[in-house]
Amino acid sequence: MYQLTLTIPEETILALNVKPEQLQSELLLAAAMKLYELGKLSSGAAANLAGIPKVLFLSQLAKYDISTFKLTEAELIEDLTHTSIQQETLLSIPLSPTLEPLTDLDPWTQSLIGVIQLKQKNLNND
Incomplete structure (x- = not known):
């Protein structure tokens, strides 16, 4: 496992309205959600990064209006054809x-x- 040290301005902690001990989990969740949204991580890998169960991660995505539906139109048509x-x-x-x-x-x-x-x-x- 890798360890990363960040320097966070106090103003950022105040703006986020979180306790310093909550900051790590907030930043990990935000990073995991963004990496998932960009298609860089699967939902399972992103949940692992955030340190939470996949089901909870998926519910957090919904809370922040991040879609879990990742198929392109072409992939959807292919899936529907295969199902047919x-x-x-x-x-x-x-x-x-x-x-x-x-x-x-x-x-x-x-x-x-x-x-x-x-x-x-x-x-x-x-």
């Missing part, structure tokens, strides 16, 4: 009580079909 193809694949596969024919499918599709089958069994049992 996966849905078409699912619709073309007949539901079967056995999972043996599903072994040729990718793990994501296998898990989704398993969830659909479980839901269908629960509906039949009710």
Whole structure:
């Protein structure tokens, strides 16, 4: 782990309205949020830098109006297209009580079909 020493003017501490012992966590959180916003750190890495759990970090992003939605329009279209193809694949596969024919499918599709089958069994049992 690296250690960094900063000299902070007293006016800055007064302007931030924080106690000197809170300054470190405030600056680390601010740096982590900005580095996340710039795309330099993932949310997990930024939370680690801030020294807080990822869930708390994400809530802090919302508090400061920093979006957690990072996809570009092209990436979003690609994801939607990929999802559409996966849905078409699912619709073309007949539901079967056995999972043996599903072994040729990718793990994501296998898990989704398993969830659909479980839901269908629960509906039949009710």
